[in-house]
Amino acid sequence: MIIIRTGIYGYPIEIQALFFFALRCAQQMLKPDGGGKEFIERIDKRISALSFHIQSYYWLDFTQLNNIYRYRTEEYSHTAVNKFNVIPDSIPDWVFDFMPLRGGYFIGNVSPARMDFRWFLVGNCIAILSSLATPGQATAIMDLIEERWEDLIGEMPLKITYPALEGHQWRIVTGCDPKNTRWSYHNGGSWPGE
Numbered sequence: 001m002i003i004i005r006t007g008i009y010g011y012p013i014e015i016q017a018l019f020f021f022a023l024r025c026a027q028q029m030l031k032p033d034g035g036g037k038e039f040i041e042r043i044d045k046r047i048s049a050l051s052f053h054i055q056s057y058y059w060l061d062f063t064q065l066n067n068i069y070r071y072r073t074e075e076y077s078h079t080a081v082n083k084f085n086v087i088p089d090s091i092p093d094w095v096f097d098f099m100p101l102r103g104g105y106f107i108g109n110v111s112p113a114r115m116d117f118r119w120f121l122v123g124n125c126i127a128i129l130s131s132l133a134t135p136g137q138a139t140a141i142m143d144l145i146e147e148r149w150e151d152l153i154g155e156m157p158l159k160i161t162y163p164a165l166e167g168h169q170w171r172i173v174t175g176c177d178p179k180n181t182r183w184s185y186h187n188g189g190s191w192p193g194e
Contacts, residue, residue, distance in 0.1 A: 012116070013106045013123030016054055021130035023047050054106065054132055060117065061104030061140055065095065068115075086115055094163055098151065103144030104137065108161075119144075119152070119162040 011019075027043045030036040060068075069088050095117045105124050108116035124141050127133040133141060145152055152159050 012109045013058055013120055014126065017123045017126035017130060017132055020050055020132045021126060024130055051132060055134060055137065057110050058106040059104060059137060060107050062099050062101050065099050090114065092117055098148060100144060100147035103147050104140040105144050121158050121160050
């Protein structure tokens with residue numbers, strides 16, 4: 001689970017992808033006759049808006065990483081390129097080494113002035129399964145796994161997140177909780193009671 005509280009910073013990729021999947025399932029199960037037609041129309045609008053948002057703002061590949069790195073900050077209008085006012089210096093150093101020329105992924109979370117650049121397996125896989133990822137994005141996610149095989153394949157066999165929290169950062173977030181070891185499902189994640 002992503003460490004940042006979802007009520008404050010937005011929704012993590014796992015939640016977004018699951019919500020999209022639930023909407024797609026509801027779309028298939030509802031009948032257009034009777035009261036179902038209105039629900040289907042509302043679901044169609046929500047699917048369209050959600051897929052645009054995720055495919056546009058959560059997607060990170062080498063080209064997008066270079067674009068973000070060159071963003072100007074303090075742009076506040078409908079014409080702003082830097083929609084979330086992300087400060088380029090907030091990009092962690094490991095992202096530049098991790099991002100291959102061929103491949104990409106949906107980042108963990110997007111919110112004003114902050115992006116969680118970590119790789120989250122569950123959200124990216126659900127995005128592929130639910131068709132939230134475009135065919136090109138799905139291929140790029142699989143290309144990233146192939147390119148970063150040594151980093152992403154662990155004992156599970158795939159690591160839930162990359163990079164995992166370790167050391168002092170892990171102790172601060174988990175309170176040294178022994179069940180949240182590195183590479184575990186919880187991955188030092190915070191599960192807020194909100």
